[in-house]
Structure formats: C-alpha cells, structure tokens
Amino acid sequence: MNRPxxxxxxxxxxDPRHAATVHALVRxxxxxxxxxxxxxxxAFLDFNVPSVPAVLERLAAEGVRExxxxxxxxxxxxxAKADIPAVLREAPASLRVRQAEVLGPSPLLLAAVERRLYEAGLTPADKGSTGVVLASAGSSDPEAIAAIAETARELRRTGxxxxxxxxxSASLPRTEDAVRALRxxxxxxxxxxxxxxxxxxxxxRIAEGAAGADVLADVLGPSPELARLLVERYDEALGAERRPVARIA
Structure with a gap:
C-alpha cells in the first residue's frame, strides 16, 4: 500500500527568499x-506557485488516494484555523486529506533556535550572561500570542x-523594545x-529592530530539527484519530 x-x-x-527557503526545507x-x-x-496559500488547489488536483489526477x-x-x-481548512475542503472527492498540526510547540523548535544562536557566534557557556529576544512575526490571535510566550518561557528554562x-507586527512588544528592556x-x-x-x-523588520543587540541569529530555515519535525507531524497525523477534511467519494 502506498504511503500518503x-x-x-x-x-x-x-520575497523570493521565502519560497527558496521552503523548498530547501522540504529537500x-x-x-x-x-x-x-x-x-x-x-504548495503555497498565496503569492507563490504551485497553489494548494493545483497540487491537490494534480495528485488526484495521478491516482493518489491519501x-x-x-x-x-x-x-x-x-x-491554520480558517484558510487552510477552507482550501482543503475543496479537494477532489477522490482524495482523503488529513490536516496535521502546526509545528509548534516542540522541543525541536527550541533546538533549532539554539542552533541558529550558536551559528551566530554564541556558545553554551554564554547562556548565563545572555538574554534572548525571541522575535516572531506576530499575530492578533490570542492563542498564537500565548504560544510564543510559552515558547519563550521554555527557552528560558534551557539556561x-x-x-x-x-x-x-500585530502585537507588542516590538523587537527593539524587548532589546531595550533586557538592557x-x-x-x-x-x-x-x-x-x-x-x-x-x-x-x-525583526532584523532592523535588532540593531541594538549584540547578536542576531538567522531564521530557522532548513535546519535539521525542522526537517525532523515535518516528519514527526506527518507521523502524528497518521496515528491520530481525527476526521479527515475530505473523504473518498
């Protein structure tokens, strides 16, 4: 039996760097x-190709079932709550589609953050004297904001x-404000x-706000930890008992 x-x-x-990084992570x-x-x-929700509907149609035409x-x-x-479920509900009837969970929270994400900090010049020995601004894109969703705050607390617990x-965007504080607060x-x-x-x-915008910091790490990008996390979420989705977004007709 073919795997989903x-x-x-x-x-x-x-920004062309976005799609290039996504493809590098998948590779x-x-x-x-x-x-x-x-x-x-x-697939991409906006701006880039291929679109989600285009990929789903192609997979169905190839005879993919799941x-x-x-x-x-x-x-x-x-x-995750609205846009993606809506587009998946329009999948061809021959496809059984399950929506996996988002990437966070996960210890693998914390490991990826630390990897980028070490690549930027820090070492584990620097932890006790270094404060970190965990700078996200931002959201108006309270659940997302709470998740970022909890991730920051978990990162703090690593030392x-x-x-x-x-x-x-969308939420406060800005990166530069958090840098000043730590100072x-x-x-x-x-x-x-x-x-x-x-x-x-x-x-x-995060990088601009980091002007007053001593160290600026890179984005998470195609890190080994994120690559492993993609597979972890895939396996979890297959093992979870949940209603698929679309069922075989």
Whole structure:
C-alpha cells in the first residue's frame, strides 16, 4: 500500500527568499533520509506557485488516494484555523486529506533556535550572561500570542539568563523594545533569535529592530530539527484519530 503524500503548505511571499527557503526545507527531509520512500510536495496559500488547489488536483489526477496536509506554521492562528481548512475542503472527492498540526510547540523548535544562536557566534557557556529576544512575526490571535510566550518561557528554562518574546507586527512588544528592556534589566549580552521559518518582510523588520543587540541569529530555515519535525507531524497525523477534511467519494 502506498504511503500518503505529505503536502507541506506554506504561506507564500513576494520575497523570493521565502519560497527558496521552503523548498530547501522540504529537500532536507529527503537529503537526511528521515522517512525513506515518503513523497513530499509543496504548495503555497498565496503569492507563490504551485497553489494548494493545483497540487491537490494534480495528485488526484495521478491516482493518489491519501494526503497529509501540514501547515508550515509555528502557531495555530488564522491560517491554520480558517484558510487552510477552507482550501482543503475543496479537494477532489477522490482524495482523503488529513490536516496535521502546526509545528509548534516542540522541543525541536527550541533546538533549532539554539542552533541558529550558536551559528551566530554564541556558545553554551554564554547562556548565563545572555538574554534572548525571541522575535516572531506576530499575530492578533490570542492563542498564537500565548504560544510564543510559552515558547519563550521554555527557552528560558534551557539556561539563558532571560528570554523575552517580541513581535514584528500585530502585537507588542516590538523587537527593539524587548532589546531595550533586557538592557535596562542589566543583561550583559543581548541576542535576537527570529522565531520565523523563512526570510521576508517581517523577518527583515525583526532584523532592523535588532540593531541594538549584540547578536542576531538567522531564521530557522532548513535546519535539521525542522526537517525532523515535518516528519514527526506527518507521523502524528497518521496515528491520530481525527476526521479527515475530505473523504473518498
């Protein structure tokens, strides 16, 4: 029996770096041989091609019967709750589609954040003297905001002297405000860790807000931890008892 196809659904962006990073992350699943034989497809909600409907139509035409749709999102906000379920409900009747959970929260995300901080020049020995601004894109959804705050608390528990959440849009504080707050608290070294998957307008805004920090890490991108997390969410979706978004006719 053929395994269900994993369909990674990204938001999309006018910034070409966004799609390039998404494709690199999907390639990392195969390159790391994380799930041999797993077919992974990529689609975008907006701005980029292929679109979600186009990929679903193509898979149905190829005779694919089952798909696991994975939102490439760190929190459950509007796209995961409304946009993606709506587009999946329009899938061809021959496809059985299950929507996987978003990526966060997960210890793998914390590990990816720390990987980027170390790549930016920090070491585990720096944790006790370094405060981190965990800077996300931002959301007006209270559940998403609470999830970022909890992720910041979990990151703090790994040994950093302080961790503050920040947002590039929709919510406060902004990255620059969180940097100043850590300075006011007497933190010796301040690092900004973008809690975003791919480059784009909002990550650029995070970088601008990090001007007063000592260290700016890179976006999470195609890190080994994120690649493993894609497969983990796929496996969880197949093992969970949940109603599929669309059933075989």
């Amino acid at each position: 196809v994993l369909l990674v659904i990204a938001h999309g962006s006018r 990392a699943v195969a390159e790391q041989d994380l799930s041999p034989g797993l077919r992974v497809e990529t 798909v696991v749709a994975l939102p490439l999102l760190l929190t459950r906000a509007f796209h 950093w002297c302080a961790v503050r959440p920040a947002f590039a 006011a608290d007497g933190v010796r070294r301040v690092a900004v860790a973008p809690y975003v998957i791919a480059p784009g307008r909002l990550p650029d």
